[in-house]
Amino acid sequence: MFNTENETVNADAPTESQVSHLSVKIPPLWRNNIKLWFIQVESNFALAKITSDLTKYNNLIATIDPETLSAVADILLAPPDTNKYDVLKTRLIAEFSASENEQIRRLLSELHLGADKPSQLLRKMCELGGGTGIKDDFLKTLWLQRLPSEMQAILSISSEPLDNLANMADKIAEVRISSTDSRVFAVSRSAGSTAMRKASTPDEFTALRSEIAALSKQVQRLSRDRSRGSFHRKQQTAQFFAWAFR
Numbered sequence: 001m002f003n004t005e006n007e008t009v010n011a012d013a014p015t016e017s018q019v020s021h022l023s024v025k026i027p028p029l030w031r032n033n034i035k036l037w038f039i040q041v042e043s044n045f046a047l048a049k050i051t052s053d054l055t056k057y058n059n060l061i062a063t064i065d066p067e068t069l070s071a072v073a074d075i076l077l078a079p080p081d082t083n084k085y086d087v088l089k090t091r092l093i094a095e096f097s098a099s100e101n102e103q104i105r106r107l108l109s110e111l112h113l114g115a116d117k118p119s120q121l122l123r124k125m126c127e128l129g130g131g132t133g134i135k136d137d138f139l140k141t142l143w144l145q146r147l148p149s150e151m152q153a154i155l156s157i158s159s160e161p162l163d164n165l166a167n168m169a170d171k172i173a174e175v176r177i178s179s180t181d182s183r184v185f186a187v188s189r190s191a192g193s194t195a196m197r198k199a200s201t202p203d204e205f206t207a208l209r210s211e212i213a214a215l216s217k218q219v220q221r222l223s224r225d226r227s228r229g230s231f232h233r234k235q236q237t238a239q240f241f242a243w244a245f246r
Contacts, residue, residue, distance in 0.1 A: 024048040026063040033127070034096040038089060057084035064092075071095050113146050118169030121146060122162060136162055 024044050030037040041063075045056055061069070061076065069076060072091050080087050113121050122143050140162055144152050151172050155165050 024050060024059055026059060029064055029068055031068075031096050034093055038093070053083060053085050057088060060085060060088060068092070113148075118143075118147055118151070118173060119166035122166045126162075140165070 024047075026044055027037065027040050041060070045051075045059075050056055050059070057079070072088060072095065075088055075091055116124075122139075125139060125143055143162075144156055147155070147169060151169055154172060155169060158165060158168070160168070
């Protein structure tokens with residue numbers, strides 16, 4: 001069909017909701033960091049050129065698992081007339097974001113260096129402490145307490161910003177791991193060389209040969225005794241049956 005300006009108009013052109021159904025890809029809900037999850041969701045909406053509040057709202061509902069939906073059932077059963085998506089988003093963030101007390105508790109008790117780099121540990125701590133108003137000095141103290149003592153001694157006297165300290169800590173950790181591996185290799189090689197020297201002593205070889213020869217004789221003697229005992233038992237059994245059934 002044609003409009004008044006002779007421009008072709010396709011009456012069957014897909015609407016925004018139809019396009020979004022095919023193109024938008026929303027990742028599974030990430031309860032551990034729902035704010036970060038919403039950043040991903042909205043990036044996907046932007047890539048799919050989705051701007052409609054209702055379309056975003058419906059896409060969100062279609063993605064969320066039933067257990068999560070039950071936590072916001074009141075909104076779904078009686079949605080607001082406007083800003084449906086924003087209302088649902090605000091409620092989900094409130095439901096699954098840790099409280100300030102919970103964030104501080106996790107900072108104090110749960111986070112440890114483990115197999116992480118020092119910078120990775122600091123990143124996790126900053127993420128948890130972001131909404132709590134914790135100052136950098138306190139965060140630095142908590143972070144340093146979870147590092148090896150030699151790192152603490154070096155980093156605690158520095159006045160560098162936390163990001164710079166994290167980079168320094170990573171480099172110290174790399175040097176520490178490298179030197180530890182070198183010591184382990186040196187000790188292993190030294191132990192192997194010592195064992196070779198001990199095993200190559202003539203007296204040691206002579207003693208080992210004597211022990212092996214003695215053990216071989218004992219095994220042969222035990223085998224002969226066992227065979228002889230078995231032969232006598234068979235003879236006695238045959239004699240018994242011959243006497244019993246004569």
